[in-house]
Amino acid sequence: MNGPAMPDGNYQHLTFDVPSSGVLQITIDRPQRYNAADEVLHRELVRIWEDVEANDHIRAVVITGRGKAFSAGGDFDMLERNVRDFDTRARNWKESARLVYNMVNCSKPIVSAINGAAAGAGLAVALLADISIAARSATLVDGHTRLGVPAGDHAAIVWPLLCGMAKAKYYLLTCDALDGEAAERIGLVSLVVDDDDLLATAHDVASRLAAGAPAALRWTKYAVNNWLRMAGPTFDASLALEFLAFTGPEAAEGLAALREKREPRFSSISPI
Template identity: 65%
Template sequence: MTSRYSAYTRLKIDHPAERVLSITFDEPASLNSIDEATHTELTNVWRTIDADPGVAAVVVTGAGKAFSAGGDFKLVEALTNDPAMRMKTWREAKDLVYNIVNCSKPIVSAINGPAVGAGLVVGLLADISIAGRSAKIVDGHTRLGVAAGDAAVIIWPLLCGMAKAKYYLLTCKPVSGEEAERIGLVSLCVDDDALWETALGTASDLAMGAQSAIRWTKYALNNWLRSAGPAFDASTALEMLGFAGEEAREGLAAHREKRRPNFPADCPV
């Protein structure tokens, strides 16, 4: 690995094929949960990739049985208690989405097992998303007690329509790999044992293709996402506002205690 990526110590970065770079969430013991340092690296790495002339395509996956379990409890607790952390994470959450959208290189995701939070941002914003049959896609923001932020508002309605987006984002119901393909949330669903081979093969095909044509097509298509920028910006701001409230504290406590949350009956909105 070149020195260009030496600063990225929380992500596993390799070159599995010619002109293809792979990013692996590599904390399998915690189902690849994302802490503060990993969140920062995941936000910044897309600019590094965009500037790397040796990379023509990217494939992203998770080590072990999960793609990513999302933010770890320490990070979520810091968001509920520390205004400075909320502002830092808010900026990063916006930059993460826009950095992926603006990265000129095509991105392929291989979604294996649970996919939640910031990991799910990459999984669904990838230009080609491939899920294994055992994939379990969950946007759990409202269950945690905050508005559906991350990439939910910018990408879910465009992929699967407003009706399905509202159903899954408001209820936090899980979506299997097969159901995700059926409703258009992902590009493909394949058998688990074929997931990596399919994703890497797709990335390799893209890396060997007509680069200007592929990158210009991605840029033009992503104007659909850029046009949703105001709605996305509002969602991330409301998400961070929620972390300062009682619902988020109860949601975090319920997650830790593995119980159903008992949210306050009174709504300040």
């Protein structure tokens, strides 16, 4: 049943709690697949921010993952349909853009509590939060180029601002993973804490934000997020190139390699 600080609408893979007054906790809840985003979860990660925005009782948000992962990226079956089906590809392209812009434009402060693996759409949610808190054992990785597509779902809009162009290019091109301490060291996340302190720290931060001056906080977020809005054309280009790449042979080989748990064998011959 929905309470004052609970979102309207039915959700299949997101669950909700109110740990303190005005704070909504969103839990990505598909633990049997390490919270990987299938089409249902992907759509829910798009529309939840619209529901948060519309609910006057929600003053701050914590988002985390159930079980051992925050969210391990895109579900392989959904990625397969991106490769093979135009309608799926077109829908996911549009939803991916809305996910990013909905988070940027949501006026309520968002705190991510990053437990375990964060990749793909999950990493986008983790890093687009206004305050990102990582467990020391968390694993953050943008694996797009290993999949055979450009880093398009959020990286171009936010990584250079968070950690600078040199670090952004290194991690986006190599797909090297970062633990929580490394992510904080390069400025990719706001804080790193011991695993056992993750949720308590996130709840404390969110409670302080919920008790703060709403207009002052929301207008500060709006103004600072103009840096992200100015990067909108860069993001739009990266996302379009990502979904264009799903039509090509590199994405097919990258996905096959992930399914078969082997290194991808990309052709050295390309017209690009």
